[in-house]
Structure formats: C-alpha cells, structure tokens
Amino acid sequence: MIIPIINQKGGTGKTTTAINLAKGLSMQKKKVLLLDIDSQGNLTFSLGHKASESITGKVLATRKIEKEDIVVLDKYLHLIPTTTDLVNYEFEFIKQSYPYSLIKDALSTVKEDYDYILIDCPPSGSFLTINALIAGDAVLIPMQMDVLSLQGLEQLLDSVVMVKENYNPELYVLGVLGVMVDGRRQLTNQILERIREEYGLSIFNNFVRNNVRAAEAPSFGKSVIEYAPTSNSAIDYLNVTKEFLAITK
Amino acid sequence: MIIPIINQKGGTGKTTTAINLAKGLSMQKKKVLLLDIDSQGNLTFSLGHKASESITGKVLATRKIEKEDIVVLDKYLHLIPTTTDLVNYEFEFIKQSYPYSLIKDALSTVKEDYDYILIDCPPSGSFLTINALIAGDAVLIPMQMDVLSLQGLEQLLDSVVMVKENYNPELYVLGVLGVMVDGRRQLTNQILERIREEYGLSIFNNFVRNNVRAAEAPSFGKSVIEYAPTSNSAIDYLNVTKEFLAITK
Ligand SMILES: Nc1ncnc2c1ncn2[C@@H]1O[C@H](COP(=O)(O)OP(=O)(O)OP(=O)(O)O)[C@@H](O)[C@H]1O
Numbered sequence: 001m002i003i004p005i006i007n008q009k010g011g012t013g014k015t016t017t018a019i020n021l022a023k024g025l026s027m028q029k030k031k032v033l034l035l036d037i038d039s040q041g042n043l044t045f046s047l048g049h050k051a052s053e054s055i056t057g058k059v060l061a062t063r064k065i066e067k068e069d070i071v072v073l074d075k076y077l078h079l080i081p082t083t084t085d086l087v088n089y090e091f092e093f094i095k096q097s098y099p100y101s102l103i104k105d106a107l108s109t110v111k112e113d114y115d116y117i118l119i120d121c122p123p124s125g126s127f128l129t130i131n132a133l134i135a136g137d138a139v140l141i142p143m144q145m146d147v148l149s150l151q152g153l154e155q156l157l158d159s160v161v162m163v164k165e166n167y168n169p170e171l172y173v174l175g176v177l178g179v180m181v182d183g184r185r186q187l188t189n190q191i192l193e194r195i196r197e198e199y200g201l202s203i204f205n206n207f208v209r210n211n212v213r214a215a216e217a218p219s220f221g222k223s224v225i226e227y228a229p230t231s232n233s234a235i236d237y238l239n240v241t242k243e244f245l246a247i248t249k
Numbered sequence: 250m251i252i253p254i255i256n257q258k259g260g261t262g263k264t265t266t267a268i269n270l271a272k273g274l275s276m277q278k279k280k281v282l283l284l285d286i287d288s289q290g291n292l293t294f295s296l297g298h299k300a301s302e303s304i305t306g307k308v309l310a311t312r313k314i315e316k317e318d319i320v321v322l323d324k325y326l327h328l329i330p331t332t333t334d335l336v337n338y339e340f341e342f343i344k345q346s347y348p349y350s351l352i353k354d355a356l357s358t359v360k361e362d363y364d365y366i367l368i369d370c371p372p373s374g375s376f377l378t379i380n381a382l383i384a385g386d387a388v389l390i391p392m393q394m395d396v397l398s399l400q401g402l403e404q405l406l407d408s409v410v411m412v413k414e415n416y417n418p419e420l421y422v423l424g425v426l427g428v429m430v431d432g433r434r435q436l437t438n439q440i441l442e443r444i445r446e447e448y449g450l451s452i453f454n455n456f457v458r459n460n461v462r463a464a465e466a467p468s469f470g471k472s473v474i475e476y477a478p479t480s481n482s483a484i485d486y487l488n489v490t491k492e493f494l495a496i497t498k
C-alpha cells in the first residue's frame with residue numbers, strides 16, 4: 001500500500017511521522033520502503049544516511065528503481081534517499097513537461113516487494129506533491145492543531161479532489177493525525193471539532209504529544225522510537241502504528 | 250530596506266514574524282509594505298484579507314506594482330496579497346525561463362515609498378525564494394531551536410552565498426530570530442551554541458516564546474500584537490521590533 005504522508009503546511013511532523021510510523025511497522029515485521037521526496041532531505045538526514053546524489057531524482061528521471069538504489073536500513077526497513085539536488089531534478093521535470101506519473105511509474109517496479117511504501121512529502125503543493133497523490137492509495141495527513149494548519153488542510157483537500165477527479169479515483173484520506181499536540185490548549189479541541197464537522201475526515205484516536213525527545217532524535221540518526229523508547233513521543237508513535245495497522249488491514 | 254523573511258524549513262514562524270514585525274514597525278510610524286510570496290497565502294489570510302486573484306503573481310509577471318495592487322491595511326501598513334494561483338504563476342515562470350529578478354524589478358517601482366519592505370517567503374528553496382534573495386538587502390531568519398532547523402539553516406546559507414556570489418553581493422544576514430522558543434529545553438541552548446560557533450551569525454537578543462495566542466491570532470485576521478497585546482508573544486514581538494529598528498538604523 002502506497003501512503004503519501006502529506007501536508008503542504010510547513011513543520012507539521014510529516015518527516016517525524018514517516019520515520020516513526022515506518023519504524024513501528026518494521027518492528028511488526030511489515031516490509032516498509034521510505035521514499036524521500038523533499039529536496040531538503042530531512043528524512044534521509046534523520047535516519048543517519050548521507051547520500052552522494054539524489055537517488056529519488058534519479059529513479060524519477062528513469063522511472064525505475066533498481067536494487068542498488070535502495071538503502072537497506074534493516075531487514076524490514078528500506079529507504080530511497082535524496083540530497084538537495086532534487087531541486088534541480090524538479091526544476092527540469094517542470095521545464096521539460098515531464099508527466100505527473102513519475103512516482104507511480106517508479107514505484108510500480110518495486111511495489112510487490114513491500115507491505116507499505118511511505119512517501120515523505122515537502123511543504124509545497126507543487127509538482128512532486130501532485131506526483132505523490134497520483135501514486136498514492138491513501139493519504140495520511142499529520143497536522144498541528146492550529147488555525148493556519150486548518151487553512152492548509154482545506155488547500156490539501158482541494159488537491160486531493162483534483163487528483164481523484166483527473167488521475168486517481170481510488171485515492172482516499174486515511175486520516176488526520178494530530179502531532180505536537182498540547183492537550184491543555186482550548187484551541188486544540190476547537191480545531192479537532194472543525195476538522196470533524198467541516199471536513200468529515202477521520203481523525204486518528206491516537207495523537208503525538210509535543211515532546212523534546214522527538215526534536216532531539218534526528219541528531220542521532222534514529223527514530224525517536226529507537227532513541228528514546230520510553231518517551232511520550234515514542235509511545236505515541238507505537239500506539240499510532242497499532243491503529244494504522246488496524247485501519248489498513 | 251528590503252528584508253526577505255526566509256527559512257526553507259517549514260513552520261518556523263516566518264509568516265507570524267512578517268506580520269508582527271510589520272505591525273510593530275508601523276506602530277512606530279515606519280512605512281511598511283508586506284509582500285506575500287507564499288502560494289499558500291498564510292500572510293494574506295492572517296491579516297484578514299481575501300484577494301480575488303494573486304496580486305503577487307500579477308506584479309511579478311508584469312514586473313511593476315501599480316497603486317491599485319496595494320492593499321492599504323492602515324496608513325503605515327500596506328500589503329501585496331496572494332491567492333493559491335501563485336502556484337500556477339511560478340510554474341509558468343519556471344517553464345518559460347523567466348529571470349530571477351522579477352521581485353527586484355517589481356519592488357523597484359515602489360521601494361522609495363517605504364521604510365521597510367518585508368517579504369514572507371515559502372518553505373522551499375525554489376524559484377521565488379531565490380528571487381527574494383536577489384531582491385533583498387538583508388535577510389531575517391526566523392528559526393526554531395531544534396536539529397532539523399539547523400539543517401535548514403545550513404542549506405539556506407548555501408543559497409545566500411550562491412546569490413551573493415552571482416547576483417547580489419551586498420546581501421547579508423541581518424540575524425537569526427529564535428521563535429517558538431521553549432527556554433527550559435537543553436536542546437535550545439545547544440542549538441544557539443551551534444549557530445554562534447559554527448556559522449558565526451548574529452542572533453537577536455530578543456526571541457519569541459511559544460504562546461498559544463500567536464497560534465490563535467490568524468483566525469481573527471490580526472497580528473498577535475493587536476489580538477492579545479499583553480500576551481507573551483505580543484510583548485516578545487514588540488521587543489524584537491525595537492531591536493530590529495536599532496540594528497537597521
Ligand atoms: N512530537 C514532537 N514533539 C516535539 N518536536 C517535534 C515533534 N515532532 C516533530 N518535532 C520537531 O518539529 C520540527 C518539525 O517536524 P518535521 O520536520 O517532522 O515536520 P515536517 O512537516 O516534515 O516539516 P517540513 O514541512 O519542513 O517538511 C522538527 O524539528 C521535528 O524534530
């Protein structure tokens with residue numbers, strides 16, 4: 001199953017969610033591929049990997065993934081890494097009118113080998129993001145519980161509708177995942193209310209609390225599940241993994 | 250003085266800083282123009298303005314700003330608003346190889362009318378961001394105090410160097426502004442340390458604390474300075490304004 005982890009609003013825990021959900025799933029012996037399509041390469045960096053070139057750019061340009069393109073982090077967790085060169089690849093894709101099916105085509109060469117392919121998306125609504133929506137089966141939307149995040153949700157849903165109508169009718173929203181949630185704020189509940197009533201989207205019952213360990217983990221090149229296994233964020237992500245498995249059975 | 254408010258890492262308080270610094274400066278009777286170059290239009294939305302089209306896209310396509318393009322919020326605070334159409338404009342600019350001087354050229358038609366022009370940049374390193382760096386006199390970098398933000402700083406400084414060497418030798422970094430700072434975290438001090446030692450950048454003495462009022466303000470279409478004048482974030486931004494004025498005299 002191909003899952004874009006998507007939100008064009010910046011800093012909403014997409015990368016942190018991609019890493020920790022992937023880690024949680026791999027610990028349950030699900031075969032997981034992580035695809036880093038953010039030219040800033042936070043996912044690649046946060047997993048302690050330094051690529052010599054943007055493998056993502058290369059596999060999208062050629063529309064196939066070969067064995068040597070895949071970084072094996074462990075038996076159940078694989079990665080297609082990127083560097084900042086991906087900016088140049090995206091620039092060329094746009095200039096030369098490449099189709100929006102690059103990610104779908106590239107992933108089709110390996111999708112039988114994995115239970116889940118998680119795509120870490122950049123904070124933008126542009127070319128690569130649309131590509132991810134076209135390739136995806138169901139989108140996971142990590143979101144902060146504030147006003148501008150709600151704005152971002154609205155814009156994202158417009159893109160989902162556009163892709164469903166024109167390219168990928170089977171695409172659906174798996175759910176919204178609350179991240180960096182401060183349960184004491186009234187604003188949190190107001191936003192949750194609006195998501196349910198105005199957009200009718202599923203919201204994960206589990207959410208990820210604001211916890212400094214999650215912010216520290218990238219400097220150790222590890223998921224917070226590995227870096228600080230008893231921390232709130234690690235426990236939250238394990239619970240999110242359990243719920244994710246239940247709703248994607 | 251043209252000030253790009255820039256950080257390609259997502260969710261680092263760029264828009265919140267653009268609004269509140271602009272508001273603080275206008276309260277000191279400085280003439281300020283805000284330019285929204287983020288196709289998500291958070292700045293435009295957070296100021297309670299709904300544009301019928303992306304004025305930003307239009308003025309960049311024509312490379313001039315006319316009187317009717319400017320939204321007068323009050324006597325000292327003006328805005329060039331955008332809508333999500335800006336995505337389409339940027340797409341065309343790239344496809345048709347427009348030059349990187351669009352923002353510089355457009356702003357040259359009005360820069361004599363303002364003390365400060367603040368440019369709210371999107372979380373990306375792409376076409377419009379490079380444009381903003383080429384147009385800018387000095388960049389202000391709002392940053393969270395965590396590991397991935399440090400990664401973002403490194404990439405941003407590469408862009409600044411590239412622009413200085415090839416287009417705009419006068420460009421400099423005004424300073425890094427800590428936002429959503431949690432003073433209790435050890436991580437905060439570790440990051441501040443790294444910024445000073447590894448990059449030798451100035452850091453504002455004042456920083457903006459994490460405060461829910463700042464997250465609530467956009468739904469009222471106001472700066473947090475107006476929405477919650479006695480809140481920590483309002484006071485922090487007024488102090489930041491005072492420091493900004495001192496260093497840009
Ligand atoms: N639960 C959490 N508690 C505290 N900090 C967190 C948590 N989750 C993520 N962070 C930190 O917040 C910042 C933003 O998170 P992250 O980079 O995962 O978001 P993103 O949506 O991928 O951002 P971008 O839009 O830039 O790609 C990062 O520095 C990250 O380490």
Ligand SMILES: Nc1ncnc2c1ncn2[C@@H]1O[C@H](COP(=O)(O)OP(=O)(O)OP(=O)(O)O)[C@@H](O)[C@H]1O
Nearest residue numbers: 010148259260261262263264265372459460463464
């Ligand atoms: N001092 C603060 N305390 C609490 N929340 C804040 C503060 N400053 C900003 N926020 C909230 O954090 C979120 C991110 O801030 P903001 O949108 O200003 O960042 P940005 O860098 O412009 O994001 P993007 O990269 O998406 O453009 C917003 O919902 C905003 O309302």
Ligand SMILES: [Mg+2]
Nearest residue numbers: 014015038042
């Ligand atoms: Mg990310």
Ligand SMILES: [Mg+2]
Nearest residue numbers: 263264287291
């Ligand atoms: Mg913004």
